[in-house]
Amino acid sequence: MKRILFFLFTALSIAGPAHAGIDETINNITAPIASFIGTVVFFKVPIAGANLPLVVLWLVIGAVFFTFYMGFINLRGFKHAIALVRGDYADPNSAGEVSHFQALATAVSGTVGIGNIGGVAVAVTVGGAGATFWLIVAGFLGMSTKFVECTLGVKYRNENPDGSVSGGPMYYLTKGFEERGMVGFGKFMGTFYAIGIFIGALGIGNMFQSNQAYVQLNTVAGGALDGYGWLVGLILAAVVFAVIIGGIKSIARVTEKVVPFMAVFYCVFAIIVILMNFASIPAAIGNIFTGAFTGEGVTGGALGALIIGFQRAVFSNEAGIGSASIAHAAVRTDEPVTEGYVSLLEPFIDTIVICTITALVIGTSQVADPNFAGDATGVAMTSAAFERQIGWFPVPLAFGALLFAFSTMISWSYYGLKGWTYLFGEDQTLQTIYKLIFCAFVALGCVVQLGPILDISDALVFLICVPNILGLYFLAPVVKREMQAYVAKLESGEIKKFKH
Amino acid sequence: MENVVLLAVDGSDGSDRALDHAIARAKQGGAKVVVAYVIEWSPYSFNTPEENATRHKRRETEIERANSEIVAPALAKLQGQGLECDGIVRHGHPAETLIEIAKECGAAQILIGRRGHSGLKSLLFGSVAGNLIQTAPVPVVVVP
Numbered sequence: 001m002k003r004i005l006f007f008l009f010t011a012l013s014i015a016g017p018a019h020a021g022i023d024e025t026i027n028n029i030t031a032p033i034a035s036f037i038g039t040v041v042f043f044k045v046p047i048a049g050a051n052l053p054l055v056v057l058w059l060v061i062g063a064v065f066f067t068f069y070m071g072f073i074n075l076r077g078f079k080h081a082i083a084l085v086r087g088d089y090a091d092p093n094s095a096g097e098v099s100h101f102q103a104l105a106t107a108v109s110g111t112v113g114i115g116n117i118g119g120v121a122v123a124v125t126v127g128g129a130g131a132t133f134w135l136i137v138a139g140f141l142g143m144s145t146k147f148v149e150c151t152l153g154v155k156y157r158n159e160n161p162d163g164s165v166s167g168g169p170m171y172y173l174t175k176g177f178e179e180r181g182m183v184g185f186g187k188f189m190g191t192f193y194a195i196g197i198f199i200g201a202l203g204i205g206n207m208f209q210s211n212q213a214y215v216q217l218n219t220v221a222g223g224a225l226d227g228y229g230w231l232v233g234l235i236l237a238a239v240v241f242a243v244i245i246g247g248i249k250s251i252a253r254v255t256e257k258v259v260p261f262m263a264v265f266y267c268v269f270a271i272i273v274i275l276m277n278f279a280s281i282p283a284a285i286g287n288i289f290t291g292a293f294t295g296e297g298v299t300g301g302a303l304g305a306l307i308i309g310f311q312r313a314v315f316s317n318e319a320g321i322g323s324a325s326i327a328h329a330a331v332r333t334d335e336p337v338t339e340g341y342v343s344l345l346e347p348f349i350d351t352i353v354i355c356t357i358t359a360l361v362i363g364t365s366q367v368a369d370p371n372f373a374g375d376a377t378g379v380a381m382t383s384a385a386f387e388r389q390i391g392w393f394p395v396p397l398a399f400g401a402l403l404f405a406f407s408t409m410i411s412w413s414y415y416g417l418k419g420w421t422y423l424f425g426e427d428q429t430l431q432t433i434y435k436l437i438f439c440a441f442v443a444l445g446c447v448v449q450l451g452p453i454l455d456i457s458d459a460l461v462f463l464i465c466v467p468n469i470l471g472l473y474f475l476a477p478v479v480k481r482e483m484q485a486y487v488a489k490l491e492s493g494e495i496k497k498f499k500h
Numbered sequence: 501m502e503n504v505v506l507l508a509v510d511g512s513d514g515s516d517r518a519l520d521h522a523i524a525r526a527k528q529g530g531a532k533v534v535v536a537y538v539i540e541w542s543p544y545s546f547n548t549p550e551e552n553a554t555r556h557k558r559r560e561t562e563i564e565r566a567n568s569e570i571v572a573p574a575l576a577k578l579q580g581q582g583l584e585c586d587g588i589v590r591h592g593h594p595a596e597t598l599i600e601i602a603k604e605c606g607a608a609q610i611l612i613g614r615r616g617h618s619g620l621k622s623l624l625f626g627s628v629a630g631n632l633i634q635t636a637p638v639p640v641v642v643v644p
Contacts (some may be wrong), residue, residue, distance in 0.1 A: 003507060052531075087543050090543065092590070092592070093590075095541065095543070095590060095591040095592045096539065096541050096559040096562070096563070096590075096591030097555060097556060097559055098547075098552045099543035099544070101543050102543065102544075102547055102552060103552060105547075106546070106547055106552055107547045109546065110549070162557065163554070163556055163557030163560070164553045164557060165553050165556070249548070253548070256546040257545060257546050258547055260546060276615060326549070327549045327552070330552035330553045330555065331552075332555075410549075411548075411549055414548070414549040415549075464533060
C-alpha cells in the first residue's frame, strides 16, 4: 500500500501542472473511435420520424418472443421464484453449497450499478418522462429473456478439474449448438461472445462505472477535482488492482456486504424525496404515461421515447446480454430451470423497482422545478434532484455511487475474465494480463468524457446480444422442455418443499 | 424415543469435557452417541462471483477438515470405550441445525460444552448453548 501511495504522490508532483493536458489528449483520441464504433453497432433505420437502432429492435423482439413462448413466465413464475430464494425447496443435505439467494445476490450486485442512478437520468433527459414507461415495460419483458439465459447458463456450464465452475453464454452457445450437430457454428458463436464480453466488460462494467463515480465525487467536492480525473482513476484502479490481482478479498467482501444495504438506503431516501415532492406526484406520473404515447418534445416522438427507454433498461438490467448467466451458473442445483426462475427477480429488482424509483425522484423534481439540475445529466442530475429536498444527500450518494461502481467493476472483471479464459485457457499469467488491462481501463474511465464513454460501452455490450439472443432462439425449446418437466415434478409432488 | 444422545462438538476444551460426559452417560444408560459438528454458514450471505464459482470445492474441504480434525478423534475415543457412535458434519445455523439433527436421529438429549464467554461476548456473538436451551425440543445438558 505504501508503495502505491508513494507512486501516486510522485505521479501527482510530476504531472500536476500538466493534468488538464492529459485528460484532453486522451479524450481527443477516444472520441472519434467511440463515434465510429457507435455508428456501426447502432445502425439506425428511420421509421416514422424516429431513428430505430436495429440492435434495440433485436432485443425487444427477443424479449417479446420469450415472454410469449414461455407463457408469461415473468408473471407466472414470480411467486415460485420468491419461494426458491427463501430456501423453501432447499435440501438441508446440500447446505453449504451456493444457494439460490447467494447466486441472485451476486448477480444483482453486478447489475445494480451506476446505471440505476445515472442511466435513468440519461433516459429521462434524452427520451423525456415517457421513457420511464418503456423502461418499466422493457424490465418486465426482460425478465423472460433472463429466465431463458440463466437456465441455459446452469445447464451447459463447465465443471473444471479443480472443482470450480465456469458458465455463461460462451459455454451454452458452444455446447447447445454442438448438441444440434452444429459444432463449428457453436464454436464460432461462443468465441464471438467471449471476445465481446471481454471487451464489453471494459466499457459497461468498467469505464462507465468509474467515470460516473468520479463525476459524482467531483460534484460533491464542488468541482475541486476538475482535471484530476486521472488521479481519481489511478486510485480507483489501485483498489481494483488490490482486489483482483492482489487477491485482497477483504475489500471485495466488505463491498459485497455493504452494497445491498446501500441499495436499501438509496431506495428508502428516494421514497422519502418522492413523498416530499408529494404535490408533484400525480403530474409526474401523468407525464410518464402521456410522454410514453405522445413523446412530447422528444426526437422521434413516442417511438423515440420507447427506443431510449429500452436502451437504458437493457444497459441497466443486462437482459439479453447474457452476462448475468455467468454469475448465476455457480448455483448448485439438480434443476437448472430453478435458477431461471430466480433470475426473473433480477430485472424486477433492478429495473422495475430501483430504476422506477430513480425516475420518480427526477420526475417529481422536474414537475416542481423544470430547471432544478441546470445542465447536469447522468448521476449529477439525480444528485441534484435529491439535493433539492435533502441538502446533505449528495455526499452519501457519492459514497454509494462509488460502492455501486466498485461492486459492478468487480463482477464485470470476473465476467470479462471468463470470456478471456474461454478464449485463452486457464493460464495464470494470461489471466493476470487481462486483469492489468482491466485496471488500466478503470483509470481511463475517469479521464474521458461521458458522451464517448457511453457510446463505446453501449456499442460493445449491444454487440454481444446478437450472438446471445440468436443462441437463445435456438435453445429456447430446451428451456421449455426443462420448464415443463420441472413444473410436472412440482405438481406431482416429486419435488417437495422442505420448509413450510 | 430411541436411546440416542446427540453430542455437539466444536473442538474446544468445553467440547472435550462434554465428550467425557457423553462417555459416562452412554456407558451408564447404554446409549448410542451421535457426534455432530456444525460449520457456521448462512444461505443468505453475499459473495463475489469468484467465491461462488469455487464454493463447491471449498465446501468439500471444510467438511473433510471438520471430519478429520474434530469428529473423527471424538468417534475414535467413543469406539475405544466400546460405545456405539456415529458422526455428522453439516453446514448451517449452529443451534437450528443441531435441533434438526436431533430430530432426525431421534435423540433423547443434547449434550454441549460450555464456552464460558462473558456477558458482552455472548451478547455480541450469541451462544449456541443458550440458543439450544431456549429452542430445543429435548432436554439439553450444558457441560461446564
